[in-house]
Amino acid sequence: MRVIVTIQHPGHVHFFKHAIRTLESQGHDLHVFARENEVTVELLERAGIDHEVLAGESSSLVSLAAVQATYEARLLRRARRIDPDVIAAIGGVAAAHVASVVGATSVVFYDTEHATLIKKLAYPFADVVCTPECYQGDVGSKQITYPGYHELAYLHPDRFEPNPSVLDDAGLEPDDTIVVMRLSSWDSSHDVGQGGFDDPVDVVGRLEDAGATVLLTSEVDLPPELETYRYTLAPDRMHDLLAYADCFVGEGATMAAEAAVLGTPAVYVNSLSLGYVSELADEYGLVFSYNGDDRHAKSLERAVSIVETDDPSTWRRRRDRLLADRVDVTDVIVREVETAGSDTDPDRSALTPNPG
Structure with a gap:
């Protein structure tokens, strides 16, 4: 598959980094696009993830709207060239919009109920919205829930061991x-x-x-x-x-x-x-x-x-x-991205918690 991942916050780097490496190791063609925001680009560089920066930082809500518009326009141009099967993101405003234009499947991950503007701009256009089971809100038939938290995509003990x-x-x-x-x-x-x-x-x-x-x-x-x-x-x-x-x-x-x-x-x-x-x-x-x-x-x-x-x-x-009680959320990311780019039904039972 050809997969685009969009990164607009330092936390997005942590969330997607192991999934990006796993998908690449399985032969998929990954394209990572980013916006400068705090230490986002530095984290991508330190993680050794190839990426392209599409827009700079914003200094206010007004400038954020202009930066977001620039990011989305440039992402659309790149996506038309790449012809992706899947576009994945957290929040997913640009991802969902661009995917709907280029015929890709958008997979949006989110856990922030009070971000009403992002939800209004992203959810109607998204194909799949993945949320933790504890998410307080019903997204409808496109919602996939899982027993975990975003932070378990990179801090699950299978993914992270602290260095003393x-x-x-x-x-x-x-x-x-x-x-x-x-x-x-x-x-x-x-x-x-x-x-x-x-x-x-x-x-x-x-x-x-x-x-x-x-x-x-x-x-x-x-x-x-x-x-x-x-x-x-x-x-x-x-x-x-x-x-x-x-x-x-x-x-x-x-x-x-x-x-x-x-x-x-x-x-x-x-x-x-x-x-x-x-x-x-x-x-x-x-x-x-x-x-x-x-x-x-x-x-x-x-x-x-x-x-x-x-x-x-x-x-x-x-x-x-x-x-x-909770799963390695990187496995959820990989499963949903691969499912979105194929015609097969996913085996979600394989990612249930195993207390033993």
Whole structure:
């Protein structure tokens, strides 16, 4: 098959990278197109994935519309030349539109219920929409659900083993109490009007008082007093660090889920809730989600409690139960892409969880 994969966010690189390699190893012709966004292109280069950049970064919602239009127009030109069988993406606005024009099958993966603009622009044109089972919404007959989360496409133990050298590289000791903290930019279309922490400086100070070493990753400029806490290692080392951290505290749902599936308790501080975050909280107790007006105080109280209690065996047991219930999502990606490009019916029973 000829397959196009579109990448518009750093998380998309992680999600698709193992599937791209698997599909290529099986003889399929892969074409990866990207948009510059944070460290997206750097991650593609570090992963050794051949790609072409079709558009640059945006600085606002207004400029994002222009950048997206440029990306979609250039993707259409490339697709007409390639004549793909399948176009795959997360969110999939450009992928679904272009596929409908060139006669390809579009396979869209998504897990963000409140991204109403993306859903309105992508879902009507998409051929297949793949969502986690915990996704809160009915897409109709084109929806395929699976027992997993996006993060298990790259952090399932069959795909990822953390490298302990990250501690030395970050200047940390094995017995340090480590908290990874994440601040979001709130400039996505689905984040307008939302919020997280009231005062990041207060969060760092309270966590340090509890005995934690805080490493901070941020999509926004930091107050001068927090610059020394900024995480400075290569972006593809973050998952190693999350695996060895004692707690994650942050405004980003993706990093909260990444920490959770690695067995690191996550304190999620965001006025928005998501289906997969709720399941990781309610079913597995690996995320503590705070969405109300008191989210700053409540989340900080929980994070300090986790740091002071220091009970890693509890998180390991909860992670083990999660992994027994959920599948390697890279296998889902490969299956759905290959199914979309063939006339055969898929064997979805082969990808059910195996508690044994």
